[in-house]
Amino acid sequence: MMKCMILAVASLLGAVSASAQTHYPLQIENCGRKVRFEAAPERAVTIGQSATEILYSLGLADRVKGTSVWFNKVLPRYAEVNAQIPRLADNDPSFESVVARKPDLVAVQYEWHVGPNGVVGTREQFADLGINTYILPADCDTKDNSTGGDGTRVGAFDPVQVYKGIRQLAEIFDVADRGETLVDDLQATEARAVARAKALDLPKGLKAAFWFSSADIALDPYMAGQLGAPGYMMRALGLTNVVQSDEEWPTVGWESIAKADPDVLVIAKMDRRRFPADDVEEKLKFLRSDPVTRQMKAVREGHIVVMDAHAMSATLRTIYGLDSLSDALAGMTFQ
Structure with missing residues (x-):
């Protein structure tokens, strides 16, 4: 009986392996x-x-x-x-x-x-x-x-x-089996991040914005549109994007962003240096010193999340970005 069971399991594993080829x-x-x-x-x-x-x-x-x-x-x-x-x-x-x-x-x-x-x-x-x-x-x-x-x-x-x-x-x-293992791991991370955010019972209508970079620190920033990877993160965690554009990274004036007054601001950290604002420290310095941006609720209350720029693109790192944002929200208090 035991021998038959072993042969049956081996046969099944062989069939699975063959189907994955x-x-x-x-x-x-x-x-x-x-x-x-x-x-x-x-x-x-x-x-x-x-x-x-x-x-x-x-x-x-x-x-x-x-x-x-x-x-x-x-x-x-x-x-x-x-x-x-x-x-x-x-x-x-x-x-x-x-x-x-x-x-x-x-x-x-x-x-x-x-x-x-x-x-x-x-x-x-x-x-x-x-x-x-x-x-x-x-x-x-x-x-x-x-x-x-x-x-x-x-x-x-x-x-x-x-x-x-x-x-x-x-x-x-x-290597189809490796692909399925990787997808399973990412889906588990995604589910964990969403469940964590739901458990926080965040206030309805909580607003957020994602700042990628700017051609010059004084110019309008490249902000995440509503349909890209950051838009997905915000929807998944119950946040509302203050930028209502379908472009991937539209330029939006700081006055408009400040008027929308996001509760959470996510800024990109990157090693690339095409623009001065690629430097996350330059971003933070600007946000805290500019007379318009320093009045935003997210800046005043320290609700600034630093995220790898690569996670803001449609990549496997988006799932890790979702997880890190969910974790950051767990450490914030909203009025």
Whole structure:
């Protein structure tokens, strides 16, 4: 009897393992383009921190031959392996530098880097060299990138778009079981963060705003629109976004933000230095000294949350950002 049970369990595990295997050639629909894989990629280059960290999280660091476009330091658990992989650029890499790494896959976070008007290159340019491209669905599902820049959301971001990207990359690399494990972990974190916020019984109508950066500290800031990743975080935790725009990062005057008077202000921390306001200390100094911003309730009451900039994009770090915001709310008192 025991032997039969063992054989039955072994047979079941074998069936599960077999069902998780990728059968090549694999063809998937990706951001309006059909992509075909004859085998699992051996050499990947990433353009975008999210693509990099997903591949690391899937245990595929050994396949990554170059990275680029970094907002924050890599997740601490991948610091050692990341240090061994060439960084092609902190920001936008050149087409030539990507191709020089001889990739058979270029995994991309933003369509504006590799797309119809890609600043690095088009998908056709890479295809002409026999190089597959994969763009994370979180940047094209429910989003119109034809407007240029950060694009415009045509529907609200949902973590399912991140999970879709994880599952598809896992399938492409024939590690579907690892993809499911990662999605399960992220969903558990998401559920825990939402449950924590609900238990706080926050006042209804609590208002929030997310400040990413500013072209100049004195200019109108780039604030989170209502349909991007920060909008999702606010909705999930019962907060109302004071910025009612569908743009990903519209510029909004401080006078308008101050008039809306958010109860909570979330500001981006990043290692990137394109603008002075990329420095979180410059943000804090401005908020506390400017005659308009220092009168806002969030500033007066110290309800300022510092969050990794990468969590404010539609990435797996959005889930960690949700968790950190939920935790921060637990330490605040609202009148």
